Amino acid sequence: MEKKHHLYTEQEAYQKLSALCALSEQCCYDVMKKMKRWEVADEMAEKIVARLIKEKFIDEERYARAFVKDKFHYNHWGRVRIEKELKMRKIAAKHIEAGLEELKEEDNMDALRKIIEKKRPTVKGKNEYEVRGKLIRFALGRGFAMDDIMKVVGSLDECDEYMD
Numbered sequence: 001m002e003k004k005h006h007l008y009t010e011q012e013a014y015q016k017l018s019a020l021c022a023l024s025e026q027c028c029y030d031v032m033k034k035m036k037r038w039e040v041a042d043e044m045a046e047k048i049v050a051r052l053i054k055e056k057f058i059d060e061e062r063y064a065r066a067f068v069k070d071k072f073h074y075n076h077w078g079r080v081r082i083e084k085e086l087k088m089r090k091i092a093a094k095h096i097e098a099g100l101e102e103l104k105e106e107d108n109m110d111a112l113r114k115i116i117e118k119k120r121p122t123v124k125g126k127n128e129y130e131v132r133g134k135l136i137r138f139a140l141g142r143g144f145a146m147d148d149i150m151k152v153v154g155s156l157d158e159c160d161e162y163m164d
Helices: 010-023 028-037 042-054 060-073 079-088 093-100 105-122 128-141 146-163
Strands: none
Touching (some): 028 042, 060 079
């Protein structure tokens, strides 16, 4: 079966992307990736992105703030993972910092505590040391900082001692 090529004019590509940006926050990296799949010429793609930025369809700081909020609340990711994902999308450090300002330290710790408490009953291990290791790896994978993880896992162990 022959592969279809989507060759859009500059105006068609702009219209499709402006509609997409109006529906959800997009960053330059994602838009450029999409145009590359559409086989839009690099020069034309850069013109389109510049126009989208000028007309406020793309705002990387706004994108970073929305990304942080969504990934924290819906995906339950920690600061480390969120920051890494934003860097992969080539978001400027100042925009990443602005986005991460949205996260309050106590909210971060509460979220970490909740995901560890929820995960703990499902984790099997030969001993408490193995269970703790699995919980730590789980939380690291979600993108939480090791210092925070150790505080939460340590506080859970203290709670367990009172229950015994």
